[in-house]
Amino acid sequence: DTGVSQDPRHKITKRGQNVTFRCDPISEHNRLYWYRQTLGQGPEFLTYFQNEAQLEKSRLLSDRFSAERPKGSFSTLEIQRTEQGDSAMYLCASSLPFRLAGIYNEQFFGPGTRLTVL
Amino acid sequence: TQLLEQSPQFLSIQEGENLTVYCNSSSVFSSLQWYRQEPGEGPVLLVTVVTGGEVKKLKRLTFQFGDARKDSSLHITAAQPGDTGLYLCAGLPGSARQLTFGSGTQLTVLP
Numbered sequence: 001d002t003g004v005s006q007d008p009r010h011k012i013t014k015r016g017q018n019v020t021f022r023c024d025p026i027s028e029h030n031r032l033y034w035y036r037q038t039l040g041q042g043p044e045f046l047t048y049f050q051n052e053a054q055l056e057k058s059r060l061l062s063d064r065f066s067a068e069r070p071k072g073s074f075s076t077l078e079i080q081r082t083e084q085g086d087s088a089m090y091l092c093a094s095s096l097p098f099r100l101a102g103i104y105n106e107q108f109f110g111p112g113t114r115l116t117v118l
Numbered sequence: 119t120q121l122l123e124q125s126p127q128f129l130s131i132q133e134g135e136n137l138t139v140y141c142n143s144s145s146v147f148s149s150l151q152w153y154r155q156e157p158g159e160g161p162v163l164l165v166t167v168v169t170g171g172e173v174k175k176l177k178r179l180t181f182q183f184g185d186a187r188k189d190s191s192l193h194i195t196a197a198q199p200g201d202t203g204l205y206l207c208a209g210l211p212g213s214a215r216q217l218t219f220g221s222g223t224q225l226t227v228l229p
Binding site: 040042043091093105114 | 149153166216221
C-alpha cells in the first residue's frame with residue numbers, strides 16, 4: 001500500500017528559472033490538493049483537482065503558477081520565472097471520492113518538495 | 119487573520135511530563151484533523167474528529183472536539199522524546215473542500 005509520492009524531494013534553482021514538481025496520489029483517490037508551507041507556518045491551500053478537473057484555485061496561485069492533472073492520476077505543479085519568495089515546501093495531498101470518504105473526508109500528504117530559489 | 123489559532127506556538131518539556139495543545143476558531147468545522155510533521159517531511163495524519171464533544175485516544179494521545187465544533191485539544195500523557203515534532207490542527211470549515219491549517223505547535227521533549 002503506497003502513499004502519496006512527490007518528486008523531486010528537493011529542488012534548488014536560480015531566480016527566473018522554471019521548475020516543475022510531480023505528485024502521484026494514492027491509487028484509489030480521485031481528489032488531489034496542492035499546498036505550500038513556509039517555515040514556521042501551517043500549510044496553505046493552493047489548488048484542488050477532482051479527477052482531471054481543477055475545481056478550485058487559491059488567490060495565492062499567481063499567474064506564474066500552473067497545475068495540471070491531465071489523466072486524473074498524477075499531477076504537476078509548474079512555477080515559471082521563480083522568485084525568492086517562492087522558496088517553500090510544496091505539499092501534495094489526496095483523498096477518497098466523496099461517496100467513499102464519508103464524514104471523515106481525510107487528506108493524506110506526500111513527503112513534499114522543498115524548493116530553494118537563490 | 120488565522121482561521122485556526124493554535125497555542126502554544128512552542129513547547130519544550132522534560133520526558134515524562136504531560137502537555138495540552140489547543141486549537142481554537144470562531145468558525146464551525148465539519149471535521150477537524152490533527153497531524154504531526156517532522157522536519158523535511160509531509161504532515162502525517164494522527165486522528166480525525168467529527169462529532170461535537172467527541173474524545174478519541176491514540177495510546178498516550180487524547181484528542182477532544184469541542185461541543186460546538188469550533189475548537190479542539192490534544193493532550194499527551196508522559197511525553198517521550200519520540201513525540202518531538204510539529205503538531206498541526208486542520209479543519210474543513212463548513213462545506214469547504216480544502217483544509218485550513220493552524221500555524222502549528224512545535225513540541226520538543228527533552229530526555
